[in-house]
Amino acid sequence: MANPDLDWTGIAKWTDGKVGSAYALHIPFEAHFGTTITSVGKVYPTPAWVRATYDEDSDELVVSGVPSIDGDFSMALTVTTAEGTTTLGDPAGGAGIAISRADTQPIEAGTDPSGCKTFQIEPSEKLAVCRFVGDAWVPDDDLTFENTDLADTVMVIARLHGTDVGAKPAITTTAPTTVAIGETYSYEPEASGSPRWTLVSGPTGMTVHPATGEVSWRPTEDGAFSATIMAFNHAGYDTEVVVITVAITDPVITSLPDEAGLIVEPGEFFHYNEVTHDKVTATGSPRLVFTGEISPANATFHVNSVTGLISFHPVTEDTYTITITVDNGGTPDTQTFDVTVITPS
DSSP states (O other): OOOOOOOOTTSOOOOOEETTSOEEEEEEHHHHHSSOEEEEEEOTTSOTTOEEEEETTTTEEEEEEOOOSOEEEEOEEEEEETTEEEEEEBTTTTBEEEEEOOSEEEEOTTOOOTTOEEEEEETTEEEEEEEEETTEEEOOTTOOTTOSOOTTEEEEEEOOTTOOOOSOOOBOOOOOOEEETTSOEEEOOOBSSOOEEEEEEOSTTOEEOTTTOOEEEOOOSOEEEEEEEEEEETTEEEEEEEEEEEEOEEEEEOOOOOGGGGEEOTTSOOOSOTTTTTBOOEEEESOOEEEEEEESOOTTOEEOTTTOBEEOOOOSOEEEEEEEEEESSSOOEEEEEEEEEOOOO
């Protein structure tokens, strides 16, 4: 059969598209060409992702697919009608489409693009980050949110309840950088763009509330700890990196011996402080360690290392010098007092 001379004048031919976004072109065939299609195919080098079909119900030639790589591509189809087979488009490159890269592409909440690095936000929301290479998603273990050059990176962000939040967020507050061991580190960040929040990285036990961004952490050891929090919406993200210095709070003894207890009869128990039930009290963190020394030595003297409870049961007359030390790895505090053991006259 002879190839029909199909005139494309007046038809919107190939339209441009974006990587990862559904491409669809509907051509009303019979209405324009006066004939119907019996089969349709592709001509190399039309991209592999292109799918060409004929919808009999609507009498449309449908070109569809999801572009997997950016660039300019030739587009050519073979169309067979009752009159014969012809080629639509130009396989030599004269007619084609331009596929561009989208910096940000939404995905349905809960989906997981193959190979992406994901961060679970809530059971129904997650954040995924991938690098697009060639024509496939590939994981990027080296990609960090501190990167300033994301030209080759496609950020995929879970759609947040279908809400248009406008521009990408910008964090407008600054996190505190110090906390003492045993105290609670707390930070309530603020950002534009009505974002959600997540902890990208941080020390063990640190949490970030997904709705408010509140950061909470109770450190158990001293040192410098880095944390990165992220504010994000469908338009993009902003991060804040903070290095938190956790310091030891030096101990300070807060109790004193009762004056009445500093004179003891032989065979009686020494009572350090009636209010504290004979325990030395102190502030400081982390865990305090209590020790005691007595001179001259006496086997009945003992200080509980955890509670600071003093036990002393002298039986001979003498004057004893007692030194209590409280330590936690910082600068220790000491307290010294004398206990006189004497028989009343």
